[in-house]
Amino acid sequence: MWNKQITLTLHLDHGGIVMKIALVGAECEENLAIRYIAGALERDGHEVIIIPFNGETDSETAASALAASGALLAGFSMVFTYRAREFAMLAQRTRQLGYTGHITAGGHFAAFHAKQLLTQIPAFDSVAIGEGETIMTKLAANLSSPGNVPGLAWKDNNGQIHPNSSALNEQDLDVLACPARKTPPDSYLGLPIANMLSSRGCTHSCAFCSISAWHKLCGGARFRLRSPEAVAQELAQLYWRGYRIFNFHDDNFFLRNKTGMVERLKKLAKELKTRNVGKIAFAVKSRPDSVDEDLLGLLKDMGLFRVFVGIEAGTPESLEKLGRGQSLEDNEHALELLNRFDIHTCFNLLLLNPDSTLEDVLGNVQFLRKHHRNPMNFCRTEVYAGTPLEQRLRDTGRLQGSFWGYGYRISDSRAQSMFELMNDIMWERHHSDDNLHHMAMRVDYERQLLSHFFNCSSQLTRRARNFISSVNLNSCDYLEELASAASRGLDSGSLRKSFVSDVRRRMLADNDRLENKGIALLMDIHQAAGTLSHERRSGWPQAAASVGLATTLTLLSIKDALSQDNHMKERIAFPARVEPDDKPLTKPDKQPPDGEASYIKSRLTNYSTIRKIAALVQPAQNIDIEVWTGDNSRITYVAVLKSGFKLTGEMTLTDGQKKKLPGLIGNLGASSFKEREKAKKEIMEIGCAAVPDIKKAAVSSGDPEIQERCKEILKTIDAELDIPRKKELINLIRSTRLSSSSSNKRFVITITKEQLESSTIRENTHIFEMAPAPLD
Numbered sequence: 001m002w003n004k005q006i007t008l009t010l011h012l013d014h015g016g017i018v019m020k021i022a023l024v025g026a027e028c029e030e031n032l033a034i035r036y037i038a039g040a041l042e043r044d045g046h047e048v049i050i051i052p053f054n055g056e057t058d059s060e061t062a063a064s065a066l067a068a069s070g071a072l073l074a075g076f077s078m079v080f081t082y083r084a085r086e087f088a089m090l091a092q093r094t095r096q097l098g099y100t101g102h103i104t105a106g107g108h109f110a111a112f113h114a115k116q117l118l119t120q121i122p123a124f125d126s127v128a129i130g131e132g133e134t135i136m137t138k139l140a141a142n143l144s145s146p147g148n149v150p151g152l153a154w155k156d157n158n159g160q161i162h163p164n165s166s167a168l169n170e171q172d173l174d175v176l177a178c179p180a181r182k183t184p185p186d187s188y189l190g191l192p193i194a195n196m197l198s199s200r201g202c203t204h205s206c207a208f209c210s211i212s213a214w215h216k217l218c219g220g221a222r223f224r225l226r227s228p229e230a231v232a233q234e235l236a237q238l239y240w241r242g243y244r245i246f247n248f249h250d251d252n253f254f255l256r257n258k259t260g261m262v263e264r265l266k267k268l269a270k271e272l273k274t275r276n277v278g279k280i281a282f283a284v285k286s287r288p289d290s291v292d293e294d295l296l297g298l299l300k301d302m303g304l305f306r307v308f309v310g311i312e313a314g315t316p317e318s319l320e321k322l323g324r325g326q327s328l329e330d331n332e333h334a335l336e337l338l339n340r341f342d343i344h345t346c347f348n349l350l351l352l353n354p355d356s357t358l359e360d361v362l363g364n365v366q367f368l369r370k371h372h373r374n375p376m377n378f379c380r381t382e383v384y385a386g387t388p389l390e391q392r393l394r395d396t397g398r399l400q401g402s403f404w405g406y407g408y409r410i411s412d413s414r415a416q417s418m419f420e421l422m423n424d425i426m427w428e429r430h431h432s433d434d435n436l437h438h439m440a441m442r443v444d445y446e447r448q449l450l451s452h453f454f455n456c457s458s459q460l461t462r463r464a465r466n467f468i469s470s471v472n473l474n475s476c477d478y479l480e481e482l483a484s485a486a487s488r489g490l491d492s493g494s495l496r497k498s499f500v501s502d503v504r505r506r507m508l509a510d511n512d513r514l515e516n517k518g519i520a521l522l523m524d525i526h527q528a529a530g531t532l533s534h535e536r537r538s539g540w541p542q543a544a545a546s547v548g549l550a551t552t553l554t555l556l557s558i559k560d561a562l563s564q565d566n567h568m569k570e571r572i573a574f575p576a577r578v579e580p581d582d583k584p585l586t587k588p589d590k591q592p593p594d595g596e597a598s599y600i601k602s603r604l605t606n607y608s609t610i611r612k613i614a615a616l617v618q619p620a621q622n623i624d625i626e627v628w629t630g631d632n633s634r635i636t637y638v639a640v641l642k643s644g645f646k647l648t649g650e651m652t653l654t655d656g657q658k659k660k661l662p663g664l665i666g667n668l669g670a671s672s673f674k675e676r677e678k679a680k681k682e683i684m685e686i687g688c689a690a691v692p693d694i695k696k697a698a699v700s701s702g703d704p705e706i707q708e709r710c711k712e713i714l715k716t717i718d719a720e721l722d723i724p725r726k727k728e729l730i731n732l733i734r735s736t737r738l739s740s741s742s743s744n745k746r747f748v749i750t751i752t753k754e755q756l757e758s759s760t761i762r763e764n765t766h767i768f769e770m771a772p773a774p775l776d
Contacts, residue, residue, distance in 0.1 A: 018045045021140060022069050022101075024062060024090070025077030027052035029186055030195045032249060033107065033132065034077050035179035040133040043177040046140055050180075056086050057612070057728050063090055067097035073143060074099070075128070075136055079107035081384060085404055091123035102143055104152070106132050108214050112385035113403045114153040118161050126154035130167035130218040131200075133176060151218070169220045173200060174230040178237075185243065189449050189529040191281075193245035194238050199225045202251040204287070205388070206312075207323030208350070211251055213386030228264055232271030239277045245449070246282040252310075253284035258292060265298045272302070281305045281452050283344075288334035289326045296341050304343060305448045309334055311347035311376075314367020317360050321353050322381065323388060335371055344448040346375040346441050351479075353381040354393060358414040358487055365479045372472040373465060375441040377430055378479075380419055383408060417486040425504045426478060429511060434611065436511055439518040440471045446525045454529045460521075467517055474510055478503065609732075610755055616729040620756035623721055625733060626748045633743050638730045640721045643750055653689045661686065661693055668710065669703040676709065683713055691718050 021041055023034040027050065038048040049069055053062045066074055074094075078087045091103055105117060106128035114127035128135040130151035138149045146154040151167025170176060185192040201223040205212040215222040235246060255261040283306035284299075291309065311331050313319045319326060338345040351364050368376060383390050383399065383406035393399040393408055400407040410416040422430075430437050447464045450456040481503065490496035617623060622643030630636040653661065660682075667679035683690055691714065698710035723729070 018047075019072045019140065019143075020047045020049065020070055021136075022049050022051055022066055022071035022074040023077070024051045024053050024066065024074060024087075025079075026054050026083075027182070028054050030179075030182040030193075031077065032179055032195050032197060033079065034075070035181070036176065037075065037132040037136050038180035039177035040137050041140060042180060044137055044140065048180065053087070053090060057616075057732065059086065059090050059093060060728075061725075063093040063097055063099075066094045067099040072101045073136075073140055074101055074103045075132065076103065076105045076110070076124075077107050078105045078110040081109050081382075081405055084109045084113075088117070088121045088123075091121060095123045102126070102139075104128055104136075104139060106135070108210050109385070111214060111217060112210070114163070115161060116403050118153065118155045124155070126152050128152060131169045134170060135167055166219045169200075169218060169224075171221060171224060173197075173224050173226040178234055181238075188245060188446060189453070189526065191244040191449065191453065192242050193247060194243045195247045195249055196231070196235065197226070197249055198231045198253065199223065199250045203256060204252070204325060205323065206325075207321070207388040207392075208353075208381050208384070210384040210387050213384075213388075217386060225264075228267040228271050232268055232275060232277075235272065235280075236275035236277050239275075239280065244280055244453070246280060248282060248284045250285060252287050252290060254286055254290035254292075254295065256290075258295070261295060262298065265295065265302070269298070269302050279303065279453070281449060283307070286310065286334075287326060288330040291334035291337055293337055296337060296343070300341055300343070303452075305452050306344040306346075306445060307338055309338065309345055309347050311335075312350050313364060314349060315360050315363040318350065318353060318356070318364060321355055322350060331367075335374060339373070344375075344444050346377075346444070349376060349378040350381040351378040352410060352415055352419050354389070354398065354408050355411050356415040357412045358418060358483060361415055361418055362480070362483050365476055365483070368472060368479075369476045372469045372476070374472075375437070375444050375468050376472060377435075377437040377441075378475075379431065380422075382406075414486045417489075418483055421482040421486060421500070422479075424500050425482065425507060426475075429475060429478075429507060436471055436514055436518070437475070439515060439522075440468045443518055443521050443525070444468055446522065450525050450529050456525075456528065460524060460528060464521055464525075467514070467521055470517075471514055474514065478507055610751065612732055613729060613751065614756040616725040616732065617721075617723055617756055618725075620753045621721075622753050623751050624748050625751065627733065629743055629745050631743055635734045638733045639719075640723070640726055640729055641719045641748075642721050643752075653686070657686055657689065661690060665693065665697050665701075665706065665710070668697075669701075669706040676705075680709055680713060684717055687717050688719060691720075694718075 023038055025031050025034045034050060038050060041048050049071065051062050051065050051069070052058065076087050076091060078084055087105070091105075094103070102125045103123055104126040105124055110117060110127050111129040114129060117124050117127055126139070126146055128139070128151060135149060135151045139146065139152060142148040146152055147162060147164060149167075150165050153161060153163045155161050181194065185194060187193060201215055201221070202209075202211050203223050212222065238246070255264065280303040282303050284304065285308045287310050291307075296304070310324075311334075312324055313322055314328070314331065316328050319328065319331075335345065335347075349364055349368060352361060364378075368378065381389070383393060385403065385406075390399065390406060393406075398408050400409070410419060429435060443464050447456055447461060451461070485499055490499055614620065624641040624643045626637070626639040626641060627635055628637035664679045664683050667675055668683075670676050670679070683694065694710045694713055695718070698707050698714065701707050701710070
């Protein structure tokens with residue numbers, strides 16, 4: 001049905017030559033995958049719009065934007081398994097809103113599951129299997145005849161799936177169009193940052209990684225290089241536009257041939273100098289066995305400040321099972337060299353794999369403890385399609401789940417118990433979007449930038465290093481405690497529940513304590529950089545909000561909400577569509593204890609949550625959020641209010657008020673001024689309970705006088721904040737986890753405009769490429 005409509009539109013309006021095209025994908029940072037495609041399409045004359053889709057909360061906004069875009073072709077960037085369902089649901093929702101264009105999906109996940117997506121998700125018309133620039137430009141030119149597009153699997157009007165011949169990925173990377181850059185750019189300490197590539201592909205074949213598997217699926221050369229001249233030219237053009245930080249997303253920045261790599265770097269340095277590129281900072285990714293002292297010396301002189309190094313495991317057994325092709329000595333040597341050069345060095349450790357023993361897990365924890373000075377994170381090895389690990393687990397009957405997400409049980413029951421305890425207790429610590437370990441990475445990242453471009457005092461450096469060590473050692477303590485519990489066994493359900501509750505309570509308290517230290521450090525780093533004045537000079541004022549980070553700590557307050565007044569509360573379903581209880585809450589007879597108040601404050605208004613709230617409260621403004629809890633600490637009511645609003649009257653109209661209110665509203669249009677004023681005063685005395693009727697009259701009354709007076713009254717008695725995404729905000733608050741002692745309480749949390757503005761700075765998504773699992 002959709003293909004037929006597209007064909008008519010193309011022939012009648014565009015002749016199949018130029019059109020509007022939408023690209024949908026994550027834009028937490030500058031997304032090179034879709035921006036390279038955008039550059040190629042724009043070079044062909046197409047109009048491209050990029051629709052950010054950073055998480056499930058963006059679904060309705062993204063679907064509405066695509067449905068209203070007028071784009072004849074939409075490309076969905078489905079790279080990561082953990083977000084695949086969100087993209088599938090987005091495609092379906094877009095169709096429900098009336099979108100009739102062609103939807104194609106690309107990326108690692110889509111390529112490996114083309115048949116399943118086209119069979120199970122009717123909204124998708126095709127799947128691109130290969131690099132997107134060539135496939136999308138050819139699809140745009142052949143939208144009415146997708147059979148002519150190599151690398152495309154497509155579905156005809158009868159639902160029949162047709163896999164076309166393979167597409168050959170572009171071998172000469174220098175001929176590719178430059179990516180369409182994000183405007184305004186992301187920045188750190190007021191310095192604009194750009195993502196770049198100097199190569200594509202990887203020469204290794206780790207058992208858990210889908211990069212080599214994807215290249216094998218698509219065909220062609222697995223590893224290709226851009227010329228030093230082309231890299232220097234793109235970087236210089238960005239430099240003269242004000243960019244100073246460059247994040248290279250090459251899977252491995254280094255060549256296997258050291259001599260060839262030295263020559264390549266010397267050539268690049270010469271080309272940059274020829275183009276008058278001054279002081280820059282850049283980051284790369286590397287395998288440990290590629291780290292070399294001579295190469296680091298060259299790179300440091302050129303501006304290298306950060307390396308994400310693929311440590312992956314801290315024991316010989318784990319490295320072998322992961323198929324890394326590197327030794328424990330390689331890991332140790334790489335970290336020693338990078339630390340000696342004072343380069344921001346961070347890594348991720350796959351703490352558990354399908355064949356882990358508890359002893360091997362403890363060996364990995366000991367590696368973390370030994371290297372506590374480097375920012376790091378840890379997780380379980382996950383299973384991705386097309387990898388040797390997936391095939392091995394499938395062949396042995398151990399693969400669980402479906403293509404939407406594979407899983408397994410660890411062969412050693414003690415290690416499996418350890419994994420389950422980690423999930424139940426430490427999830428926020430190492431696996432949430434804005435977790436503590438990523439904050440530690442950010443602290444060291446920005447400290448390095450401060451040293452590189454400005455000046456970082458020895459005291460601030462020492463504080464940052466102590467903070468990173470504190471976070472890492474604290475996590476090691478918890479991991480060892482969990483391993484000990486898994487070793488001895490938690491025989492009964494009640495014993496396990498008690499253990500989880502106790503350790504989780506302590507860990508959450510440590511999270512808040514350490515997070516506060518991290519935020520204070522970031523504040524001092526920003527102040528030391530003179531961020532605000534620098535940004536005014538550089539022309540990127542939007543990043544100046546980072547200076548306001550201090551307000552995350554200093555401006556939070558929990559107000560005394562135990563007044564005798566009540567007010568209207570909007571009842572919104574939980575994200576899982578669980579309806580709230582209809583039974584009204586019993587008002588608490590005293591304010592919560594200080595400790596409990598602090599806990600609610602930290603869980604509802606910590607830095608990461610404020611960032612999410614800021615995305616929903618536009619424009620930024622002072623707000624109050626009132627929270628009521630029922631039995632079992634379940635949040636049953638949330639109201640989003642104008643900050644500092646004085647509540648009046650009761651929540652519900654009395655029988656007498658129900659009879660009297662229509663007459664009072666009518667009298668707002670009386671001929672006598674005195675009578676109009678009297679009616680207005682009496683309505684205001686009724687207060688919040690009158691709001692629904694007044695809102696209705698303000699819109700539907702046929703008397704302009706009544707409409708205007710109703711609007712004036714609402715300014716005084718309507719406490720609720722009217723923002724477009726209020727329901728999403730309420731659902732966000734209601735999905736917050738609370739402690740078991742938070743039952744039957746009422747809180748009001750004040751969040752200031754300054755906090756919301758400060759939290760809109762780009763989070764450290766450039767800092768952790770694998771966060772926290774090995775992404776596809």
